[in-house]
Amino acid sequence: MKGMSIRVIMALLFVGTLTLSFAFVLLSAVLVRNTFVRFLPADAVPQVMAGLQTLLMYQAIGILAMSVILALIAFWILGSIVVVPLRTIIEAMSAFAENGTRLPLPDLKMAPLEISTLANVFAGFMDKVETVHQKDTEISRVKSDFISTAAHQLRTPLTGIRWALEALEREPLNESQQALIKSAVDKSHDLVAIVGTLLDISSIESGKYNYQFVSVDLVALATEVTNDFVPLATQRQVALITDPLETPIPPVRADRDRIKWILNNLIENAIRYTPAGGSIHVSLGIAASQIQVRVSDTGIGIPKTERGNIFERFYRAGNAIAKENQGNGLGLYIARTIAKDHGGDLDFKENEGGTGTTFILSFPMAT
Numbered sequence: 376m377k378g379m380s381i382r383v384i385m386a387l388l389f390v391g392t393l394t395l396s397f398a399f400v401l402l403s404a405v406l407v408r409n410t411f412v413r414f415l416p417a418d419a420v421p422q423v424m425a426g427l428q429t430l431l432m433y434q435a436i437g438i439l440a441m442s443v444i445l446a447l448i449a450f451w452i453l454g455s456i457v458v459v460p461l462r463t464i465i466e467a468m469s470a471f472a473e474n475g476t477r478l479p480l481p482d483l484k485m486a487p488l489e490i491s492t493l494a495n496v497f498a499g500f501m502d503k504v505e506t507v508h509q510k511d512t513e514i515s516r517v518k519s520d521f522i523s524t525a526a527h528q529l530r531t532p533l534t535g536i537r538w539a540l541e542a543l544e545r546e547p548l549n550e551s552q553q554a555l556i557k558s559a560v561d562k563s564h565d566l567v568a569i570v571g572t573l574l575d576i577s578s579i580e581s582g583k584y585n586y587q588f589v590s591v592d593l594v595a596l597a598t599e600v601t602n603d604f605v606p607l608a609t610q611r612q613v614a615l616i617t618d619p620l621e622t623p624i625p626p627v628r629a630d631r632d633r634i635k636w637i638l639n640n641l642i643e644n645a646i647r648y649t650p651a652g653g654s655i656h657v658s659l660g661i662a663a664s665q666i667q668v669r670v671s672d673t674g675i676g677i678p679k680t681e682r683g684n685i686f687e688r689f690y691r692a693g694n695a696i697a698k699e700n701q702g703n704g705l706g707l708y709i710a711r712t713i714a715k716d717h718g719g720d721l722d723f724k725e726n727e728g729g730t731g732t733t734f735i736l737s738f739p740m741a742t
């Protein structure tokens with residue numbers, strides 16, 4: 376019965392019942408004949424047999440007609456009060472699961488108890504999910520507002536500290552003082568960069584980021600970014616390779632600085648999360664009518680249980696924290712948001728053989 380529609384099951388039951396009824400009629404006819412034929416005078420047998428046959432035929436027609444009428448009524452009732460409402464509920468469930476769309480539930484006036492209970496339970500479930508979702512959106516908004524306000528407040532004093540430290544760096548200082556100031560200047564640069572990232576997040580999230588869309592040569596941009604990272608890759612003893620083009624890549628309409636920012640992030644991550652002796656390949660191609668930039672590494676990979684989370688704000692996988700304690704878990708979140716704002720996407724897959732990860736940044740082909 377598994378996987379069969381209720382209507383098919385009903386049709387099978389109907390055919391089965393009909394066959395049994397015919398078998399029963401036939402059996403009773405044979406029994407009647409065998410029982411009575413012995414008591415009849417020989418010349419009456421053909422007449423009685425003919426009568427029996429006619430009776431049998433009328434009985435069969437009667438059973439068939441009654442069964443068909445009953446089956447049609449059963450199908451109609453089953454269709455209107457069971458199958459149709461069930462289908463409507465299934466469609467509503469799929470739409471809600473796929474994109475949160477709330478389709479109307481069926482009219483349950485005539486529905487059997489189990490179906491109306493199912494529909495009511497599902498309606499309650501949708502209400503609960505929507506309430507949780509609304510709370511979640513509200514919490515996200517409050518968090519974003521807080522981040523944006525805090526980042527704005529921090530930017531001015533931080534910039535002041537950085538300038539002061541840079542001015543101090545130019546003063547005549549002894550060696551240990553110079554080392555201390557240099558470390559403070561470096562950290563202040565990191566802090567300013569973090570504040571910049573937080574501000575980017577709030578402006579991108581609130582849709583206020585002002586993208587400057589121009590025609591961008593992705594091949595040239597990817598080569599430029601890759602070349603910038605050669606010193607870091609060499610220092611980390613990781614090979615950084617730009618693969619030859621598989622096919623000519625047309626320009627895309629994009630914000631060059633933002634795309635450069637994404638590529639910086641992907642290549643820097645690949646270097647940071649790949650142990651010495653590993654390699655990184657940057658390649659461009661066209662697949663499924665999309666232009667793709669792929670950054671593939673032989674690094675630590677992303678644990679299966681954490682794959683659903685790494686595009687979330689502030690999320691860092693356990694193995695990444697163990698390898699690199701520096702990191703804020705914001706890069707991929709911002710990168711994917713920017714990619715989507717370009718009509719594209721950012722995703723990743725585990726490499727074949729399970730060693731390392733490939734990040735894929737995709738853009739729609741210009742129409």
Ligand code: ADP
Nearest residue numbers: 644645648685691692695702703704705706707
């Ligand atoms: P960060 O690198 O600062 O932690 P990201 O947002 O750039 O933040 O990345 C989020 C998480 O995704 C990382 O902490 C890490 O767990 C995982 N990740 C990103 N890139 C890679 C990679 N190339 N290999 C393995 N894990 C990665």
